[in-house]
Amino acid sequence: MNLKIYKYKQNYLDISKTDEIIKLNSEKNIILDIGSGEGEFLTELAIKNKNELHIGIEIKYGRIIKSLKRVDKIGLKNIKFIYGDINPIVESIFYSNNIKNIYINNPDPWPKDRHIKNRIIKSNLLNKLFQILIRNGEMIIKTDSSEYLEYMKKEINESKFKKWKSYKKNSLPLTKFQKDFKNTNKEIYALYLTKN
Ligand SMILES: C[S@@+](CC[C@H](N)C(=O)[O-])C[C@H]1O[C@@H](n2cnc3c(N)ncnc32)[C@H](O)[C@@H]1O
DSSP: OOSGGGGOTTTBOOTTOHHHHHHHHHOSSEEEEETOTTSHHHHHHHHHOTTSOEEEEESOHHHHHHHHHHHHHHTOSSEEEEESOHHHHHHHHOOSOOEEEEEEESOOOOOSGGGGGGOSOOHHHHHHHHHHEEEEEEEEEEESOHHHHHHHHHHHHTSSOOEEEEOOOOOSOOOHHHHHHHHTTOOOEEEEEEOO
16 A cells, blocks of 8 residues: 555545544534545635535545645645545445535546446435435536536436536635636536435
């Protein structure tokens, strides 16, 4: 196992440690960012909301290290990153339904037909996310792909989320990908889902 990640004890959440998982589940109103990339979006949120715990989950090691370096430099205590794949770990690490907000910014669109199976927005994952949210908890998903947007709507309609609408507000920080899109004037679509 790479050792670099263990340098960032304050912000790296090691899910192989039972005590860390127990502590996580004793927290209230967690903010979760799935596919958190290099962590800039979640870091901005954590700076603004000092009283809430922010958790980023990212499957790419290099991006986790960049995220950890970023928050370590600032000395932020209310943000942690998990290195792993959201699909197998979501239920095992969050079992006390204590998530207030979930953000999924620009999940990889996998536009080719033969790659569609790799998309993360599927009714199966959506149902697991529905489960871990608090009552009236919210989820916002953003994408620049109109094709993936339609696919997402279909998957949402097959999931436990019964309420969703297009998200119009513009108060969230922009992610690295969204800043790049902004320069090209590409539209970013957003969906707002609630658990109620
Ligand atoms: C297009 S990037 C967007 C990154 C960031 N959210 C942003 O908007 O700048 C998608 C991110 O999701 C991560 N990712 C893809 N599949 C994942 C999975 N199953 N679990 C966790 N992260 C995943 C990728 O490694 C990548 O960093």
